[in-house]
Structure formats: structure tokens, C-alpha cells
Amino acid sequence: MKYALYPGCTVQTDQFGYEASVRETLPNLGVELVDMRGASCCGFPALSSISKVGWHYLSARNLAIAEKMGLAMLPLCNGCHLSFIETMHFLEEDLELRSIINSHLEKEGLMYEGNAKVVHLLEVLHDQVGVDRIRGQVVKPLKGLKIASHPGCHAIRPSDLQKVDDPEDPRKLDDLIKALGAETFDYPEKIDCCGSQLAVASGRTTLKIAGDKLKAVKSYGFEALVTTCPFCFKMYDGRQRAIKGALKDDSLDLPVFYYTQLLGLALGSSPDRLGLQMNMSPVDSIVERITE
């Protein structure tokens, strides 16, 4: 198990807890991560909205680098993951577009051959490493913790282009949560959107969409929410205070974690190595419960 690691703009810019916890935990599970030299933005969401050629150029540029490395690419962001999947699809379908993209890539000595492979973190953990191996390596089980699973839209849809998990009944993140000894159960809003992509057009509506889901998650008795998407995480964790303000509801306190942070705690890593000091939601009491 060896992958070209693509953290992507959001993760490497300010989501250090995600990147650190991925780099801390995956090698412990037999996954080798190789950094990509010279990578760049995937083009989502700005370029996909205003320049189809620019979007596919940027996505294909990274795919070409991974092809050259001879490795499947592991993007950490759901948005990047889908962006690469969509570009692979469009460049397969439209050979004229592919040759125009390649004429630009050539200027940097790159070439998109159409053989790139892209994997999602949920696939690596669930399908490659496997739930049994993870369960077997847990030294600090998350006993009694009720955790809501939030896979995020771009991990599970559209199912005609990708099959990371079932689009209407995703279970992989749930299985991975249970492997750590925690509890999880289905809830009606599980596959609902966090609203983050609306922030650029309507900040207030974004907070309302995210807040409604937080409220629902709390009402079912979950003690925390877990995701693998940096956009969703920033919404529920980083903007939780803003959500409380917008919904005028101070009770909307919910600890939010990247899955790899909880995985790291369960495997015995120290909270600081997992970047937990940068979660802005109230995670302290849960971290203490796990590490004590």
C-alpha cells in the first residue's frame, strides 16, 4: 500500500490537524505515503465554475504528476477527490479536450496519459487496510462514545462516476468508527450537505444549513461528529461559534474530529501529534476520556 499524497489547498493551508493525523496514523497501518513534488490546486470550486478548460488543466496536471510517479493518488479532501474523478471522466470522453490540456501540460514537461488512479481515504482505510486490522491495533478503545458519521457529499455522490461507498446508505465511515470501539447509528441527516460551498455566495444560508444538521445530530444523542472532508470539518468545527451566533442557539456545542484524529488516539498517539490543539470545537473532555 503506497500512495502519492495530495493534501490539497485547504488541508495544507490551515487544516494541519488533518494532515498531521494522516501522516501519523497511516504509516502505522502499513500505508506508505509519498509526497508529490510540484503539485498544485485541483481547480474546485472556482475554476470548475468559470473555466472548464482551466479546471481540467489544473486537475489533469496533478493526475499527470501522479502518473509519472507510478502511484495511485490519495487526495485528503472530498472536493479534490471528486474534481479528479470528474476530470478523468471528461478527458476520457473528449479526446480533443484531452489533447488541448496536454498541449498546456507539455510546456512543463508533463503529459496526462489517462492511466491515473485516484483513491479516497475511506477506501484506503476500509478496503485496503481493513476494519479488522484497525480493530486489532486499537490500544485505547473509544468505549461508550456515540459518534455521528458525516462522510460528506463528494465522497459518496455521484455514484455513476465513483463508488467510494453507497450513495444513499454509506457504511464505510460507520464501520471505521465502530472499529475504534465507539458506537454509531443511522440518522436521517447523515448524507446531508454541510453547506460550505455556499459560503462564497451566501454566508448566512451556509450557517443555517450547517446549523440545522448540528442541531439534529445533537438531538439524537451523539456526543461528537466525525468526517474526512476539510470543507465539512471547517464548517462544523471552525465555524461552530458563528453557527451558534447565526442560529442564536448557544446549546449547539458539539466536538468535531477528523476520523484520523480519533484513529490516532485509539492507536495510542498523543493528542498533540494529531493536531487536536487546533480543533476549535470543545473536544477536550472526549480527548481526556480516551487518553486517560
Place this chain on the structure above:
Amino acid sequence: MATRNELEVKFISRMLSRLVGEMNAEVCDQCGKCSSACPVSKEIEGFNPRQLIAKVSTGRLNGLLKEDAIWTCTTCLKCRERCPEEISPYDVILILRNLAYRAGYSYPKGYDDFIEGVKESGYVSKPQTVKTRDGGKMSREDMGLPEVAGPEDMGRFRGIVEGIIEAGKSG
């Protein structure tokens, strides 16, 4: 300059005609599964994927291109997933955004900042120093994370990106 814009329009139009072709073959029944799944329809009056498809399939594009509504889609993809006729309001909306931009209508200015960032460093933004929960600050280096390395020849990369994106912008 114009030729590059024409290139964008050519591919955007090709994608739209392919989609509309599929729509004509399948025919939208106006069942409303897209709108009932849409997180934005619940919150913003005037955003309705079902009505949007009706307008596009009858060629009423011009009003749509000028509306803020096309920029408020969260790209959650539930409409595309649940359409029983395999029509994708999500893809139609992305195409309308591209057309609106090419036609010089308004779009969220935040996108310009993203693109400026990409031209400057290869990424939307450079690594920041972030806050910790107890009021401290952390950098990538503090976390022991490797330095971010963008394209090796930034000048060349910037030139390519500008050539593709900027040249086609109208207005």
C-alpha cells in the same frame, strides 16, 4: 484573446448540448425529486432545480444567467443522484455559471481571490499560521509538516493558467 474565449465557449456549449440532448431523450417529468433533495431550495426562495431544468429545456437561458441563484448551489449532487431520468441539474448549473462568466455577468468575487492565489503559489492560498483552542498559534513547521512546494517553475505555470483563464474573460 478572442480565440481563447471561443475555445471556452466551444467546450461549454458542447457540454450543454450533450446534456440537453440527453434531457430531450429522457424528458424531465418535473417530478421534483431534485428540488425536494436540494438543501438550498429549503432556504432560498427562487432556487429550484426543477424549475431551472424547465427553463433550460425550453431555452429560457438569459434570465437564469443573470440570476444569483445559479451561484448558490452547494454542489451536494443529490439532484444528480436522485433524478430518475438521469438528468443532472448540478452539471447544468455548473455550465450556466461558466456561460454567465463568459457573458460578463456577475459572479462571486471570492472566486477571483482563489484564482489569484493559484497564480501566485499554485494553490488557493499559502500556508497560514493557525489558532489553537487555547489562544496559541501554530505553523506547519511547528507541527513538523513538510514545506509546501508548488510548481517548480512558477513563472511558466502562471503564464499557462493566465493564458487559459484570464484571456477568455469578457467585460
